[in-house]
Amino acid sequence: MANSNWENFYKHLGILCYAVASADKKITKAETERFVEVIEQHWKELEDSTDEFGTDAVYAAESVFDWQIESFVTAEEAYNTFCQYATENKTMFTPAVKIKLLQTAEAIASAFAGKNKSEVVMLSRLQEFLKKL
Numbered sequence: 001m002a003n004s005n006w007e008n009f010y011k012h013l014g015i016l017c018y019a020v021a022s023a024d025k026k027i028t029k030a031e032t033e034r035f036v037e038v039i040e041q042h043w044k045e046l047e048d049s050t051d052e053f054g055t056d057a058v059y060a061a062e063s064v065f066d067w068q069i070e071s072f073v074t075a076e077e078a079y080n081t082f083c084q085y086a087t088e089n090k091t092m093f094t095p096a097v098k099i100k101l102l103q104t105a106e107a108i109a110s111a112f113a114g115k116n117k118s119e120v121v122m123l124s125r126l127q128e129f130l131k132k133l
Contacts, residue, residue, distance in 0.1 A: 014064030
């Protein structure tokens with residue numbers, strides 16, 4: 001069943017994941033692979049909405065993640081876009097979703113040789129933002 005609210009949520013999930021992966025101004029293959037793995041294993045189960053073509057809406061996150069890479073969006077621009085969306089759509093961000101977002105961001109940041117300073121700062125900002133949301 002098509003649900004544009006969830007499809008839009010997943011698009012912004014992709015934007016957030018891009019912000020975390022690109023916090024150090026480079027995205028590794030390991031980060032991209034971890035992102036795809038986390039989407040498949042942890043987000044696909046959240047709900048069962050589809051896009052207009054009948055594809056699971058969660059895959060919108062992957063499309064947007066890739067688009068952010070191709071568009072050379074900065075981590076800061078992506079992070080701010082996510083925060084604006086979250087602020088305007090607070091009801092989508094239940095306590096369980098917030099936990100899942102933090103776990104996802106942590107998994108991506110840790111995918112390649114642990115977390116670096118830029119990623120730690122991004123994770124800390126995200127944690128504080130979600131706490132206040």
